Each structure stands twice: as C-alpha cells, then as structure tokens.
Amino acid sequence: xxxxxxxxxxxxxxxxxxxxxxxxxxxxxxxxxxxxxxxxxxxxxxxxxxxxxxxxxxxxxxxxxxxxxxxxxxxxxxxxxxxxxxxxxxxxxxxxxxxxxxxxxxxxxxxxxxxxxxxxxxxxxxxxxxxxxxxxxxxxxxxxxxxxxxxxxxxxxxxxxxxxxxxxxxxxxxxxxxxxxxxxxxxxxxxxxxxxxxxxxxxxxxxxxxxxxxxxxxxxxxxxxxxxxxxxxxxxxxxxxxxxxxxxxxxxxxxxxxxxxxxxxxxxxxxxxxxxxxxxxxxxxxxxxxxxxxxxxxxxxxxxxxxxxxxxxxxxxxxxxxxxxxxxxxxxxxxxxxxxxxxxxxxxxxxxxxxxxxxxxxxxxxxx
Amino acid sequence: xxxxxxxxxxxxxxxxxxxxxxxxxxxxxxxxxxxxxxxxxxxxxxxxxxxxxxxxxxxxxxxxxxxxxxxxxxxxxxxxxxxxxxxxxxxxxxxxxxxxxxxxxxxxxxxxxxxxxxxxxxxxxxxxxxxxxxxxxxxxxxxxxxxxxxxxxxxxxxxxxxxxxxxxxxxxxxxxxxxxxxxxxxxxxxxxxxxxxxxxxxxxxxxxxxxxxxxxxxxxxxxxxxxxxxxxxxxxxxxxxxxxxxxxxxxxxxxxxxxxxxxxxxxxxxxxxxxxxxxxxxxxxxxxxxxxxxxxxxxxxxxxxxxxxxxxxxxxxxxxxxxxxxxxxxxxxxxxxxxxxxxxxxxxxxxxxxxxxxxxxxxxxxxx
Numbered sequence: 219x220x221x222x223x224x225x226x227x228x229x230x231x232x233x234x235x236x237x238x239x240x241x242x243x244x245x246x247x248x249x250x251x252x253x254x255x256x257x258x259x260x261x262x263x264x265x266x267x268x269x270x271x272x273x274x275x276x277x278x279x280x281x282x283x284x285x286x287x288x289x290x291x292x293x294x295x296x297x298x299x300x301x302x303x304x305x306x307x308x309x310x311x312x313x314x315x316x317x318x319x320x321x322x323x324x325x326x327x328x329x330x331x332x333x334x335x336x337x338x339x340x341x342x343x344x345x346x347x348x349x350x351x352x353x354x355x356x357x358x359x360x361x362x363x364x365x366x367x368x369x370x371x372x373x374x375x376x377x378x379x380x381x382x383x384x385x386x387x388x389x390x391x392x393x394x395x396x397x398x399x400x401x402x403x404x405x406x407x408x409x410x411x412x413x414x415x416x417x418x419x420x421x422x423x424x425x426x427x428x429x430x431x432x433x434x435x436x437x438x439x440x441x442x443x444x445x446x447x448x449x450x451x452x453x454x455x456x457x458x459x460x461x462x463x464x465x466x467x468x469x470x471x472x473x474x475x476x477x478x479x480x481x482x483x484x485x486x487x488x489x490x491x492x493x494x495x496x497x498x499x500x501x502x503x504x505x506x507x508x509x510x511x512x513x514x515x516x517x518x519x520x521x522x523x524x525x526x527x528x529x530x531x532x533x534x535x536x537x538x539x540x541x542x543x544x545x546x547x548x549x550x551x552x553x554x555x556x557x558x559x560x561x562x563x564x565x566x567x568x569x570x571x572x573x574x575x576x577x578x579x580x581x582x583x584x585x586x
Numbered sequence: 587x588x589x590x591x592x593x594x595x596x597x598x599x600x601x602x603x604x605x606x607x608x609x610x611x612x613x614x615x616x617x618x619x620x621x622x623x624x625x626x627x628x629x630x631x632x633x634x635x636x637x638x639x640x641x642x643x644x645x646x647x648x649x650x651x652x653x654x655x656x657x658x659x660x661x662x663x664x665x666x667x668x669x670x671x672x673x674x675x676x677x678x679x680x681x682x683x684x685x686x687x688x689x690x691x692x693x694x695x696x697x698x699x700x701x702x703x704x705x706x707x708x709x710x711x712x713x714x715x716x717x718x719x720x721x722x723x724x725x726x727x728x729x730x731x732x733x734x735x736x737x738x739x740x741x742x743x744x745x746x747x748x749x750x751x752x753x754x755x756x757x758x759x760x761x762x763x764x765x766x767x768x769x770x771x772x773x774x775x776x777x778x779x780x781x782x783x784x785x786x787x788x789x790x791x792x793x794x795x796x797x798x799x800x801x802x803x804x805x806x807x808x809x810x811x812x813x814x815x816x817x818x819x820x821x822x823x824x825x826x827x828x829x830x831x832x833x834x835x836x837x838x839x840x841x842x843x844x845x846x847x848x849x850x851x852x853x854x855x856x857x858x859x860x861x862x863x864x865x866x867x868x869x870x871x872x873x874x875x876x877x878x879x880x881x882x883x884x885x886x887x888x889x890x891x892x893x894x895x896x897x898x899x900x901x902x903x904x905x906x907x908x909x910x911x912x913x914x915x916x917x918x919x920x921x922x923x924x925x926x927x928x929x930x931x932x933x934x935x936x937x938x939x940x941x942x943x944x945x946x947x948x949x950x951x952x953x954x
Contacts, residue, residue, distance in 0.1 A: 222613035223591030224624035225891040227907060228710060228833030229615065245590035247597065248616035251833060256592035318722050323715060342596060344712035347691060348719045354686050354860065355723015465596030465619060523593040539595060
C-alpha cells in the first residue's frame with residue numbers, strides 16, 4: 219500500500235535514479251539510506267515480466283563495505299560463522315553476519331576480490347560502522363570503507379543474451395556465484411552471476427557514475443530484442459523462491475538457525491568468529507522457533523507492513539513476516555516465524571489478519 | 587517532491603503510526619529503518635502552525651542506543667570529542683560521534699540516565715552496530731542494545747501548557763536540555779526539554795507501546811484548547827533555526843569543524859576518544875570548507891534531493907545541502923558546504939539549479 223515519500227539528500231540517489239524515473243518508477247523504498255525502486259507497473263505485471271523476459275534493476279542501494287589490508291580476511295571471518303577459508307578469488311559467498319550473541323546483523327554476499335580485499339554486498343544495515351568498530355577495537359590492520367559502487371542487476375531468463383550482447387560471450391562462462399572482471403568501454407567492472415531473484419542473471423558492480431549510466435543505456439539498448447524492462451526485487455517472486463529479506467523476515471538479533479541458515483554455520487571448522495560460543499550453545503540446545511512457509515486461505519491478500527499473529531491450539535505460536543498473493547500458485551504465500559510444535563508441513567494454523575482470522579497451512583520453503 | 591513509498595516490515599512502524607495515519611499524514615520519510623512523518627498539510631501550513639501553536643510529533647525513529655554497565659561512560663566518551671566527564675544525571679548533551687579519522691558518523695543527543703547508563707538518541711545511522719563493534723573489540727564491560735523506546739515530541743510555543751495539563755506543573759521546571767522522570771498513569775517516563783525545532787518543547791521517551799498510545803491520546807485531548815495539531819520536523823523551521831541534519835547537511839565522514847561543531851570538540855580537556863589524533867591535526871591545520879548559510883535569489887524553490895553546485899570566481903567552490911523557501915524571510919535559504927575563500931557573509935556566489943544558474947549570497951547561520 220504505497221504512501222508518499224519525501225526524498226532528500228539523506229535518501230541518497232543512485233547512479234541510475236534518473237533512468238528509473240524516466241522509465242516510470244511508481245514507488246520506492248529506502249534501503250541503506252538510498253532509493254530502491256519498489257514498483258514500475260503492478261506487482262503482478264512486474265512479476266510476470268521478470269519470470270518471462272529480462273529486467274534491469276537499480277540496486278545501487280546494495281552498498282559495498284570494502285575490507286582491505288593484511289587483516290581483511292581475519293576481519294571478514296570474524297563477522298560470519300560461514301567458513302571463508304576455502305573461498306577463492308572470484309567467488310561470491312552468501313554469509314550471515316552475527317554479533318557476539320549469535321544474532322544476525324546483516325546477510326551480505328561477500329565477494330573475494332583478492333586475498334587481502336573483500337566486498338560485503340550488504341542488506342539494509344550499516345555494516346560499515348560495525349566493521350569499522352570491530353577493526354578499531356580489535357586493533358586490526360585493515361581499511362574499512364564504503365566505495366561508491368552502485369550494482370546494476372540484469373535478472374530474468376533472457377539475462378545471458380542481453381549481457382553477452384554488451385560484454386561478449388565471456389559472460390556466459392561465469393558460473394553461479396562467481397564473478398569475473400570484464401571490460402565495458404575500456405573500464406574494468408566486476409560482473410557476478412548473482413542477484414536477488416531465482417530467475418538467473420547478473421550483477422554488475424559499477425564503480426563510476428558515468429560508466430554506470432552508459433552501461434544502463436547499453437544494456438537497455440541491447441535488451442530491446444529481448445523485451446527488456448525496468449524492474450526491481452519482486453515480492454511475489456522472492457517469496458515463491460524462498461529468498462529471505464533482512465529486516466522483513468529476519469529481524470535484528472535473531473540467530474541463523476531460527477532463520478534456516480544452518481548450512482552457513484560451519485561450527486565444525488576451526489574458524490574464529492564473534493558469535494562462536496553463542497552459536498555452539500544454540501546449536502546444541504536447538505531452537506524453539508523457525509521461519510517456515512505458510513499458505514494462507516482466502517481471497518488475495520494485500521502485503522502487510524505489520525506482523526500478523528499466527529495462532530495454533532488457541533494461542534499465539536508465531537507471526538507472519540512477509541506475505542503476498544502468488545498468481546502462479548493461485549494462493550496466498552508467506553514467510554512466518556513459527557514455534558517448534560507447529561513446524562511440520564501440513565499443520566493447520568490460523569492467522570489474525572486485518573479483516574479477521576483465517577485458516578492457514580504450514581509449508582516447506584521454497585514454494586516454487 | 588513526494589513520490590510513492592512502499593512500506594513493509596523493514597520500514598518499521600512506531601508506537602504512533604496508527605495515530606498519524608488517522609491524523610492524515612500525507613508523506614513519510616524513512617529514518618533509522620522506521621517511518622518518520624514528513625508532512626501533514628503543506629510544508630508551509632505545517633510551518634506556521636508549528637511556530638504559532640503546538641504540535642505532536644511521532645519521532646519514534648529517534649532510536650535509543652543504550653550503554654549500560656561499568657564501562658558505559660568510558661564507551662560513551664570514546665565515541666565523542668565532547669567532554670562528558672562533567673555531565674550530571676538528568677542532562678541531555680548534543681554530541682557529534684566521530685570515528686578514528688575524526689569523521690562524523692552520527693550526532694545524537696546523549697541522555698545521562700545514571701553514572702553507568704546512557705541513551706544515545708540518534709540521527710539516521712546504525713550507532714547500535716558501531717557501539718557494539720567498539721565495545722566488543724575493546725573488550726569493554728558494557729551492554730549495548732536498542733530498547734524499544736519511541737520518543738514523542740511536543741513542540742511549539744504552547745508546549746508547556748499542553749504538557750503541564752498532562753504531567754502537572756513539574757514539567758515547567760525542567761530546564762533546557764535537562765530531563766526528569768515523571769509519571770503518566772503510574773508509569774515513569776523520561777521527559778526532556780528538547781526537540782528538533784527552535785520553538786521550544788519536550789520529548790517524552792515512551793518505552794511501552796500501550797503507554798505511548800495512551801500518552802498520545804492524552805496530549806491530543808489536553809492540546810485541544812491550544813490548537814494542537816499533528817506535525818513533524820519541518821524543513822523551513824529547521825533551516826531557519828540553523829539545525830543541521832545528519833545525512834543531508836552533514837555527510838558521513840565529514841569532520842565536526844567542517845560542520846561548525848567546533849564547540850563540541852573539547853580537545854583542551856584530557857578526554858579519551860577515538861578520533862583525538864585526527865581532530866587535533868585538523869584543528870591545527872584548519873579546514874578548507876565549512877557549512878555556511880546561503881540566500882538564493884529568484885522565485886520560491888522546491889527542495890532538492892540532489893546537491894546543487896555552488897560556483898564562485900568561475901569554478902565550483904561548494905554545494906547546496908538543504909534548501910527551502912522561507913515564507914517568514916520571503917527568501918530562499920539554504921545550508922551549503924563552502925570553500926574557505928568564500929566564507930564571509932555577503933560574498934556573492936552562484937548556484938547551479940535545475941532551472942539554470944542563479945545568484946546567491948553567503949549568510950551566517952542561523953537565519954532566524
């Protein structure tokens with residue numbers, strides 16, 4: 219339900235904001251103190267276009283926190299329970315960041331640019347301050363900064379063809395969650411096969427406003443035969459695909475096990491990170507709630523900005539975090555934090571929605 | 587220029603969001619991952635109402651970072667060049683926070699709740715992560731957390747009367763930038779004489795959603811004889827009054843001297859804070875740019891979301907950070923970062939605005 223947003227210098231514009239305005243962006247959200255397009259046509263029109271064609275996304279708000287220097291690898295590892303020791307240069311690693319209590323404070327994709335240089339491509343919280351505070355406090359020899367990099371995402375089933383038209387066929391060889399440095403008009407750019415959809419595609423890490431705009435235009439031009447359109451992370455597609463959103467599905471301080479991120483907690487490896495003792499205790503004891511899928515009965519719902527209570531056996535046993543009508547599944551689907559007794563798929567529960575209480579069924583993630 | 591905002595769980599609602607919606611909020615901004623009302627009627631109508639009557643502001647987005655424990659005072663001092671050593675319990679202190687390079691990372695009001703307990707009432711950046719990172723890295727014995735406190739501001743010349751009607755005449759005795767703990771229906775609340783306007787007033791730090799809503803309603807009721815209205819920080823009033831906005835006027839990493847915050851840098855005191863060496867160097871060398879006032883000629887302008895270049899002697903010598911038409915001064919006024927040669931009040935410069943280049947004059951702050 220869009221309301222009005224007053225923008226100012228504080229809600230920073232990206233390299234591409236002028237272009238998305240020309241393309242008729244109809245709503246924004248604010249992410250990392252920056253404008254993130256949230257809709258162009260309807261949520262459903264944007265969805266079908268994304269899954270059938272290809273879209274250009276202004277994700278300049280995916281800010282990079284750069285760690286550089288002799289202790290860069292040590293600092294990166296200190297922040298996450300995922301083992302980064304075996305990562306190679308050119309690899310992208312999804313990695314929850316946890317604090318000393320094991321609580322998630324962000325869930326970036328980490329790009330290993332060199333043995334002593336990393337970019338944390340972050341979700342919506344100031345990891346820059348966290349990393350700087352840690353580095354200073356621990357006395358590490360590392361420079362932490364936010365370079366002015368604005369990623370541009372090309373997402374959708376036709377993304378390879380559009381990217382190949384601009385960068386050449388080399389892009390086709392980039393494997394999933396790997397990146398290469400490719401030239402665009404003589405300017406080297408990090409090009410990763412990644413992005414916040416399950417439709418395939420790339421993220422190009424533009425580090426110069428002029429180059430970024432020229433790249434937008436070149437991709438737009440090259441995309442014409444492929445029905446390219448402007449787009450943005452799509453609520454329907456990302457809930458269907460099981461992508462969790464930090465700040466929506468994962469709240470500050472919840473632990474990775476509650477968020478289903480068990481496989482990114484490599485407690486069996488001899489790695490040093492802040493929340494190790496806390497996570498070992500949590501892993502040993504098990505968690506009492508977890509994010510589960512939910513199919514909610516009834517008419518197509520409107521996305522909610524408030525948590526809807528989930529009821530089971532007459533009491534509150536959880537809450538809906540994100541929910542949407544899926545036109546593909548012809549069902550209301552949701553991510554919900556659910557108490558342990560109600561985890562099995564198929565369990566019947568109820569949801570207190572603004573219009574009244576409706577029945578719902580626990581489901582496995584992803585939905586699609 | 588409002589555009590649409592898509593809200594979600596990530597753009598958190600405050601204790602009062604339901605009330606501001608009932609009161610017809612016409613636009614929001616997002617601040618500390620939370621909704622901050624940005625307009626009710628027009629900017630100008632809201633302005634006149636604020637300076638003539640009294641307004642209730644939902645500033646729940648002014649999040650509190652609580653430092654508690656034996657090392658709380660040490661951590662608080664480590665973050666700011668302002669001497670906190672002489673502060674007394676019950677005092678509010680405006681204090682820029684700086685990193686190890688002397689760059690501003692936030693400019694909170696610090697409330698000293700006890701010798702070992704502080705609230706940092708923050709501007710728009712995740713000071714929670716910064717403070718936690720430092721505390722962990724430095725091995726300090728302090729608990730850092732964000733309690734769910736949603737400040738409610740009563741601002742305007744009639745604020746004392748409205749507050750006294752709810753809290754009793756004790757509130758009248760609270761001095762500027764001091765707080766008292768007063769009871770509202772048996773619930774103790776921190777009540778400070780402070781707020782982000784120059785019209786006088788209070789901020790009440792509600793720490794419970796139910797109490798907060800009841801307080802909103804009680805103040806609303808008590809305010810009826812005083813023509814109370816819903817309001818929010820007002821761009822006209824705050825630029826007139828010389829209030830700087832972190833993220834708009836003060837950008838991440840700029841130093842306090844560039845931002846005119848010299849008097850909050852107590853380098854002559856034997857205090858220990860992160861950026862001490864950096865600020866000593868900057869203070870000794872002097873800065874080459876500084877925030878200055880600017881009167882911009884021409885028709886009433888529309889607030890800008892982009893920096894407008896300021897030109898002097900044929901070259902770029904600065905940029906406009908915030909600008910607005912002041913109906914009181916019948917002039918366009920602005921905060922601008924300006925190069926040293928052009929600091930004197932009365933200096934003629936030019937501004938590259940969207941509609942063309944216009945003349946402007948350097949002015950002292952505040953305007954009113």
